[in-house]
Amino acid sequence: MDKIIPIFHSLSKSMRGIHKASCDNISIVQSSILYEISLKKKPSMQTVAEAVGMDITTFSRQIGTLEKKELVTRTPYEGDRRIYLLSLTGKGSDMEVAINGIIAAKMENALASMNDFERETVLRSMHVLEVKLRGN
Amino acid sequence: MDKIIPIFHSLSKSMRGIHKASCDNISIVQSSILYEISLKKKPSMQTVAEAVGMDITTFSRQIGTLEKKELVTRTPYEGDRRIYLLSLTGKGSDMEVAINGIIAAKMENALASMNDFERETVLRSMHVLEVKLRGN
DNA sequence: CTCATTACTTGTAAAGTGCAACTAATACGC
DNA sequence: GCGTATTAGTTGCACTTTACAAGTAATGAG
Numbered sequence: 160m161d162k163i164i165p166i167f168h169s170l171s172k173s174m175r176g177i178h179k180a181s182c183d184n185i186s187i188v189q190s191s192i193l194y195e196i197s198l199k200k201k202p203s204m205q206t207v208a209e210a211v212g213m214d215i216t217t218f219s220r221q222i223g224t225l226e227k228k229e230l231v232t233r234t235p236y237e238g239d240r241r242i243y244l245l246s247l248t249g250k251g252s253d254m255e256v257a258i259n260g261i262i263a264a265k266m267e268n269a270l271a272s273m274n275d276f277e278r279e280t281v282l283r284s285m286h287v288l289e290v291k292l293r294g295n
Numbered sequence: 296m297d298k299i300i301p302i303f304h305s306l307s308k309s310m311r312g313i314h315k316a317s318c319d320n321i322s323i324v325q326s327s328i329l330y331e332i333s334l335k336k337k338p339s340m341q342t343v344a345e346a347v348g349m350d351i352t353t354f355s356r357q358i359g360t361l362e363k364k365e366l367v368t369r370t371p372y373e374g375d376r377r378i379y380l381l382s383l384t385g386k387g388s389d390m391e392v393a394i395n396g397i398i399a400a401k402m403e404n405a406l407a408s409m410n411d412f413e414r415e416t417v418l419r420s421m422h423v424l425e426v427k428l429r430g431n
Numbered sequence: 432c433t434c435a436t437t438a439c440t441t442g443t444a445a446a447g448t449g450c451a452a453c454t455a456a457t458a459c460g461c
Numbered sequence: 462g463c464g465t466a467t468t469a470g471t472t473g474c475a476c477t478t479t480a481c482a483a484g485t486a487a488t489g490a491g
Binding site for chain 2 (some may be wrong): 191
């Protein structure tokens with residue numbers, strides 16, 4: 160299939176647009192950081208930096224920013240004092256939930272005009288693709 | 296369906312990763328600009344800036360950068376001298392083709408382990424979704 | 432001809448990025 | 462243990478990216 164390139168670029172752009180429009184007051188990258196922290200229980204800096212695919216030095220500064228915004232807390236890990244564990248504050252968790260709610264609403268809106276079968280097919284296909292793409 | 300959020304974030308991240316890894320020496324945004332120019336015949340600055348969803352002032356500077364890299368040319372439009380028409384240089388076109396080739400290869404690699412039916416289903420689903428999402 | 436509008440550029444300031452070099456804590460070899 | 466290597470994270474720096482505000486130049490409207 161040779162139409163994969165236009166589909167790739169267009170889908171990429173739409174998804175980025177949805178994500179950006181769903182974030183109020185924070186950047187897409189910062190939203191991704193909140194999301195990755197929410198997925199794990201008290202992850203370390205390294206863990207999350209790797210998960211969002213960014214340099215640890217840039218990440219360190221982003222965490223500083225998110226801490227100033229009172230969305231994230233950094234707590235020293237008692238078992239190894241080089242390590243800081245990250246968690247969302249109540250405010251951070253609320254924001255994370257709100258962003259995902261807006262994203263979900265936008266996606267569901269796009270799926271709304273499909274019949275049940277098509278909607279299920281599209282969702283399952285996205286899932287299949289996502290699994291295949293995970294890990295490049 | 297409540298699994299839409301993990302799928303959204305993971306797919307988004309994978310596609311961004313693929314795009315980034317396919318770009319050598321230019322940023323994802325710059326690659327998107329090259330791609331949008333390649334889609335149209337001699338588009339104006341405004342047209343492309345809108346297509347990639349970026350501020351015209353930022354766009355103007357990015358075009359300056361791409362011109363310095365000899366990937367894009369800006370030619371005055373004779374019918375209206377406020378307007379500049381954009382086109383890819385040979386080098387720019389080559390790079391655009393190369394990036395899309397790498398993206399296509401990575402996507403096809405992910406699709407390779409599916410049977411024909413599943414592959415077609417996934418591709419058609421991406422297309423359907425892309426059409427529904429276009430225009431947010 | 433004058434004034435509003437349009438297409439694009441430039442000033443400036445802030446945010447984002449990553450390499451190199453740093454500090455501090457832990458692990459390893461002996 | 463003790464000294465060295467490694468690991469987690471931070472900071473200095475330089476460069477890129479971004480967008481608002483203000484500017485220039487060309488076109489359109491009355």
